[in-house]
Amino acid sequence: MTDGQERAWADLAPRYVLEAPRDDAATSVRPGAAIDPGKVWGRRAPLIVEIGSGQGHAIVSAASSRPEVDFLAIEVFTAGLARTMMGAERAAVDNLRLVEANAPEVLQHLLPAASVDELWVFFPDPWHKNKHTKRRLLTPEFATIAAGAIRDGGMLRLATDWEQYARQMREVLDDAPEFARAFEGEWADRFDGRVLTAFERKGARAGRDIRDLAYLRKERG
Structure with missing residues (x-):
């Protein structure tokens, strides 16, 4: 991290960062470490979680425009979390918390279980080389984990600028028994709650189409 990010971490982490009890790895979460969202945010409100929040542009914007909703950013890169906290402080955001940990374990x-109203996965690492695609986040196993965290009637929203990955996401979630499409046709409309970030602009400039998907968590049996 830069010196400024180091200072931001020291000054702002006590306010924004959730301490996750660790398992073996530095970014793991120990089983049985569940938080009480009502105590963390000091109220009972809808909870939106973003996986891979990067530098926080999308989630800080969302949190500042929707103070009635609670937000959690999940990211493994410390510098990105520091930038997110800096942005949250500038925007005077109080309804956002961050955790440095592996998303499936969070x-x-x-x-x-069933505590998340919306789960966002925007522009996850595409691991576009054939030998690396097995590292992608969106797998049948992840779909099962996500379904456990999202409440009945909640939403899973995704976006990517890699066509092949978009098709993989759609195939995985179409096959997941816990989810149903919340769109018609090939792709969902662009989610208007997602701000246009520099990352998305870069993909568009490279000629890649941005693909959105949205899935509804079915009622538990």
Whole structure:
């Protein structure tokens, strides 16, 4: 991190960062470490979680425009979390918390079951080389984990600028018994709650189409 990001971490982490009890790895979450969202945010409100929040542009904008909703940013890169906190402080955001941890473990172990109203996965690493595609986040296993965290009637929203990955996401979630499409046709309309970031502009300039998907969490049996 830069010196400014180091200072931001020291000054702002006590306000924004959730301490996740660790398992073996530095970014793991120990089973049985579930938080009480009502105590963390000091109220009972809808909870939106973003996986891979990067530098926080999307989630800080969303949190500042929707103070009645609670937000959680999940990211493994410390510098990105520092930038997110700096942006949150500038925007005087109080309804945002951050956690430095592996997303599937946050969904499994840190958040209570069925506690998430919306889960966002915007522009995850595409791992576009054939030998790396097995590292992608969106797998049948992840769909099951996400379904456990999202409440009945909640939403899973995704976006990517890699066509092949978009098709993989759609195939995985179409096959997931816990989810149903919340769109008609090939792709969902662009989610108007997602701000246009420099990352998205870069993909568009490279000639890649931005693909959105949206899935509804079905009622539990």
